[in-house]
Amino acid sequence: MPFNAPQLAAGFFTPPVGLIVIPIVGSLVIGHFSGLANEWAIFVNYFGWGSGFFLYLALLAVSMYRFILHCPLPNVLAPTVWINLGPIGAGTVALFNLVTHCCFIADREPFFVIVFFFWGFGVWWVGMAILLTVHYIRRLRLPYAMSWWAFTFPLGAYVAATHLIAERFSIRLIDHFGFALYILLFFLWATTLVNTGIHAVKGELFRGS
Structure with a gap:
């Protein structure tokens, strides 16, 4: 079957996330x-993060190609753009924990800076996800679908990563940014939960839009 880029959605990032969360x-x-x-524990943790991270980079390139050169996602898949925050948030926390608990890293500071850079990419993606979501709401319609749950876990992972970064580097601005994201997360979670309940009661939970 030939590759069909327009059918590609951010749900493709799920396998890398499953690996990158191991540590x-x-x-x-x-x-x-x-x-x-102990050697097995080290092997599994570094295998999980390393393979998950580089798989994410490979799929990110394909995903960006799809976003730039092809038509927008179908409206029911629009929330999946938030899934990109999953590997970034979970990867940041995982790498932070690996560096913190690694017994053979003498100087940890350079690695924490790398973690900071990785987290920083997520700031850009948060902005893009918000802009795309607003665009769908205003121009293309955003009907409820089970894909709305993509608003929650990825952003939750990134909120946790933001808290770690703010605490490690003692930057209050990042702490405030993380709190704002937490409020946004609660709003999106509550909205999704309420809509899921309403559609479940109506028997429309898995009905196509």
């Missing part, structure tokens, strides 16, 4: 093992 918890247990078990 969020896995890195916390590395120090609790010794010998071969």
